[in-house]
Amino acid sequence: MTSLLTRPSSIRSTFAGAVPLRIGVIGYGYWGPNLARNIASHAGTELAAIADLSPKRLAGARAAHPGAWLTADVRELLADPEIDAVVVATPPETHHDLVVRALESGKHVLVEKPLATTIADAEEMVDLARRCGRTLSVDHTFLFTGAVRRMKRYFEAGEVGDVYYYDSTRINLGLFQHQTNVIWDLAPHDISIMLHLIDDPVRSVSAVGARHVDANVENIAYLTLQFEGPMLAHFHVNWLAPTKVRRTIIGGSKKMLVYDDGEASEKLKVYDSGAKLCATDEDIYRTLVEYRTGDVLAPRLEKAEALAVEVAHFENVVRGLEAPLSGGELGLKVVRIIEAAQRSLLSGGHPVEVAA
Numbered sequence: 001m002t003s004l005l006t007r008p009s010s011i012r013s014t015f016a017g018a019v020p021l022r023i024g025v026i027g028y029g030y031w032g033p034n035l036a037r038n039i040a041s042h043a044g045t046e047l048a049a050i051a052d053l054s055p056k057r058l059a060g061a062r063a064a065h066p067g068a069w070l071t072a073d074v075r076e077l078l079a080d081p082e083i084d085a086v087v088v089a090t091p092p093e094t095h096h097d098l099v100v101r102a103l104e105s106g107k108h109v110l111v112e113k114p115l116a117t118t119i120a121d122a123e124e125m126v127d128l129a130r131r132c133g134r135t136l137s138v139d140h141t142f143l144f145t146g147a148v149r150r151m152k153r154y155f156e157a158g159e160v161g162d163v164y165y166y167d168s169t170r171i172n173l174g175l176f177q178h179q180t181n182v183i184w185d186l187a188p189h190d191i192s193i194m195l196h197l198i199d200d201p202v203r204s205v206s207a208v209g210a211r212h213v214d215a216n217v218e219n220i221a222y223l224t225l226q227f228e229g230p231m232l233a234h235f236h237v238n239w240l241a242p243t244k245v246r247r248t249i250i251g252g253s254k255k256m257l258v259y260d261d262g263e264a265s266e267k268l269k270v271y272d273s274g275a276k277l278c279a280t281d282e283d284i285y286r287t288l289v290e291y292r293t294g295d296v297l298a299p300r301l302e303k304a305e306a307l308a309v310e311v312a313h314f315e316n317v318v319r320g321l322e323a324p325l326s327g328g329e330l331g332l333k334v335v336r337i338i339e340a341a342q343r344s345l346l347s348g349g350h351p352v353e354v355a356a
């Protein structure tokens with residue numbers, strides 16, 4: 001018996017109405033505690049159990065969540081019929097195995113980004129969730145921030161116009177991973193935000209990167225995405241930068257957006273700026289570039305913690321009250337783009353078509 005605490009003996013038939021959704025967290029390393037804290041503090045969910053292979057991590061979990069039962073053996077958690085859903089916050093290379101086992105045990109799943117480390121694995125997970133009739137959500141946390149939610153409203157209202165380009169920088173010092181490179185670690189954040197806002201099909205990806213610290217793992221990379229239309233996207237991800245920058249510029253025909261997550265306030269600025277060619281009065285064969293530099297607006301943003309919003313949303317998706325904002329299909333699209341970027345990286349930067 002590997003449980004460190006006895007399980008509560010109360011028998012529950014199923015969650016319904018006011019009964020909280022009982023969630024088990026698998027993986028209590030760096031990110032798992034943030035999910036556990038938000039699950040424990042949300043009224044509609046209950047942090048029922050935590051599984052981690054490390055006794056040290058379990059000791060930390062016991063101190064923070066004395067009411068949850070703990071185990072080093074994930075099979076115990078998955079076998080518990082009183083657990084409705086699991087959160088998988090383990091390293092990416094373990095996601096496929098754990099999620100498949102969770103779905104086959106009848107659990108709803110919220111899994112960390114990236115959904116999987118290959119397209120084949122991600123497709124299998126999405127297909128299995130569909131066949132099991134269970135929710136499969138991916139923690140693309142930034143979709144639940146006040147800034148991205150506000151940007152989504154601008155896009156839905158047609159206020160940005162045609163998107164010309166999407167340019168993002170996500171750089172900082174660390175946290176170095178050993179199994180996955182900086183693309184797999186950081187780019188899912190920006191690619192998921194872009195796909196959430198602008199769901200245009202990506203045609204191809206070119207990526208270059210370099211290894212300066214660990215001989216096997218790229219710590220810096222530049223990705224360029226080509227679309228069917230004229231839009232262009234670029235992502236700069238880097239674990240070896242002296243300062244933390246999380247900045248995205250989106251150029252639209254009507255408005256331009258600057259999203260700077262590093263700003264304490266005014267994270268989002270909306271510029272009424274643009275440019276167009278116009279003929280001069282004197283000479284119809286000459287054209288001039290006319291610039292538009294109108295107002296700059298910093299909209300008020302909701303301040304709720306992104307993970308708190310996401311946990312509440314996950315509960316509603318499981319209960320069938322909301323459509324998933326970040327379901328398995330979005331996770332699969334992200335993996336398709338990242339895998340194409342990885343292949344491009346290995347080919348020296350040649351454009352690689354994104355799997356349909």
Ligand SMILES: NC(=O)c1ccc[n+]([C@@H]2O[C@H](COP(=O)([O-])OP(=O)(O)OC[C@H]3O[C@@H](n4cnc5c(N)ncnc54)[C@H](O)[C@@H]3O)[C@@H](O)[C@H]2O)c1
Nearest residue numbers: 027028029030031051052053054089090091092112113141
């Ligand atoms: N959404 C975000 O903003 C965000 C931020 C950081 C990390 N993440 C993601 O979270 C995931 C975990 O990252 P991390 O930095 O917390 O990693 P980590 O290495 O700090 O923690 C992972 C934990 O999982 C445990 N674990 C591994 N295999 C297990 C198994 N089979 N059963 C039980 N426990 C197991 C390990 O013992 C460890 O404590 C990754 O997918 C990462 O991409 C997301």
